[in-house]
Amino acid sequence: MTSQTHDQKRLDWEIGDPERAWTLPSRYFFDPAIYAREVEEIVHKSWHCAAHASEVEEPGQFVKFDIDKQSVLIVRADDGEVYAYHNVCKHRGTQLIQERRGQVRQMITCPYHAWSYALDGSLKIAPRTQELKGFDAGEFPLSAVRVEKYAGFYFINMDADARPLAEEADGAEEAMRAFFPDLDDLVFEEEVDMIVDVNWKTIIDNEIEGYHFQLSGPVHKEISRLIDFKGYSMTPHPRWWDFKGPPKKVEKAFGHEIAGAHFQTDWFYNVTLWPMTTLYTFPYSDVIGTFNKMPLGPEKTLLRFGHYRPRARKPGALSRAVIDWFNTQLGPEDIDLNVMVQKGVHSLGFDQGRYVIDEARSANSEHLVHHFHTLVYRALSGDTTPLRSAEAAE
Structure with missing residues (x-):
């Protein structure tokens, strides 16, 4: 049995006429392989409500949104824009912020080696990298996440190619x-x-x-x-x-x-x-x-x-x-x-x-x-x- 055939058998379900249809098979509610596919195809490719606009009104205000093993920061920058970033330092992968909500002054600083990022995501301080061969701070900004304001709330989506939420939820x-x-x-x-x-x-x-x-x-x-x-x-x-x-x-x-x-x-x-x-x-x-x-x-x-x-x-x-x-x-x-x-x-x-x-x-x-x-x-x-x-x- 090929892998594709095996996966399809695991997913097999007849949508059918709603008035005659049978529910999703039980395995959809506990199968680790189906869950792993849900994370990849649904969790990572969908819009999630992360914060109300009032929670990030001022520069430096942030909300941390975690789902599955992903952590995302929603923050208002000095230019007035709201950005979303993966909550991870680009040096060694340390999670930057642990608090659910809060406000930072000027920069987001990694608690491990003090790499510091401006609120627009750019790397501003990286101690002891001045003498590194070929090191360019411009190559290490925070990784951006899609963020859109909808119905007064900010939503995030880890899929850069996702349809705008206004179209999804028309x-x-x-x-x-x-x-x-x-x-x-x-x-x-x-x-x-x-x-x-x-x-x-x-x-x-x-x-x-x-x-x-x-x-x-x-x-x-x-x-x-x-x-x-x-x-x-x-x-x-x-x-x-x-x-x-x-x-x-x-x-x-x-x-x-x-x-x-x-x-x-x-x-x-x-x-x-x-x-x-x-x-x-x-x-x-x-x-x-x-x-x-x-x-x-x-x-x-x-x-x-x-x-x-x-x-x-x-x-x-x-x-x-x-x-x-x-x-x-x-x-x-x-x-x-x-x-x-x-x-x-x-x-x-x-x-x-x-x-x-x-x-x-x-x-x-x-x-x-x-x-x-x-x-x-x-x-x-x-x-x-x-x-x-x-x-x-x-």
């Missing part, structure tokens, strides 16, 4: 601005990291289907009481998807009075940009959340929940309650569900199941999961042809 910014009125004027509020023994796709599968919402744990049922599921919609687009639900008429949410509270929207709104960046807000919350699923291995993922508030006001009691509820109740309940799935896919009694997809693509349908799996399969199979809107809706 229509997403317009959609989210209807629910995020303060998107451009946010400041960082808090961040919570959780490492779970689960494949990154398991996390996304759970996030993007409404089937379990009214059927699983008590916390999901609690949020369901705020959402009018008759108007709930889940819409796939070629490289992004969103789901939203109008509010029920209630006087209290998350234990607090709604009257007089500030909030982004009274709707439940969630938008995911391929492959693993989510922005969301819960009903009556005055914060916008970011949710990055960051693979650490075939069965280990860092979940990073960031919350950003309008610059003009701090979260009120209701919004604070939403954040605490998410961090201490909904998040852990979802993680428990994901861990149970991850354990189950190893069973000899299971390989593939049926998507529950109805013709109406209702609130209880799993059509977004099928859409996501299709994008995964296409990426791993080398099919980079962009989906059309009509294909995404299938």
Whole structure:
């Protein structure tokens, strides 16, 4: 058996008619070889939300973004531009910065041998290299990473040939601005990291289907009481998807009075940009959340929940309650569900199941999961042809 044939057999899956299709085989959720291919073809070739613009407003302000074994610095330079660099010294490969956020003065200095780089990435100081034969500091700038501003956030991509994010996520910014009125004027509020023994796709599968919402744990049922599921919609687009639900008429949410509270929207709104960046807000919350699923291995993922508030006001009691509820109740309940799935896919009694997809693509349908799996399969199979809107809706 040739290597190519062996790899194709490992990846084999029939996309099929969504209403009759079988899910991705279990091996997609733990096979080290498939995971290695995902890192190469998906993680390293996709856009990732790294920082809000407000986090790098001043020269020298930086945010460090790590994913898989890659570390990237996003920094504003003296010329006012925002740059992204691989977080590594060009001398011996030392990681330059360990802090998640911060501000440097004038230069980024390696902690090992004090090679120092200007904020535009150029090497300015390299001790004891003046007498080296043929040494040219101009040959050792920091390695640049693609960075683009989109919907108030900076995204990075390690693929120099990647399509612009505005093309990849065409229509997403317009959609989210209807629910995020303060998107451009946010400041960082808090961040919570959780490492779970689960494949990154398991996390996304759970996030993007409404089937379990009214059927699983008590916390999901609690949020369901705020959402009018008759108007709930889940819409796939070629490289992004969103789901939203109008509010029920209630006087209290998350234990607090709604009257007089500030909030982004009274709707439940969630938008995911391929492959693993989510922005969301819960009903009556005055914060916008970011949710990055960051693979650490075939069965280990860092979940990073960031919350950003309008610059003009701090979260009120209701919004604070939403954040605490998410961090201490909904998040852990979802993680428990994901861990149970991850354990189950190893069973000899299971390989593939049926998507529950109805013709109406209702609130209880799993059509977004099928859409996501299709994008995964296409990426791993080398099919980079962009989906059309009509294909995404299938």
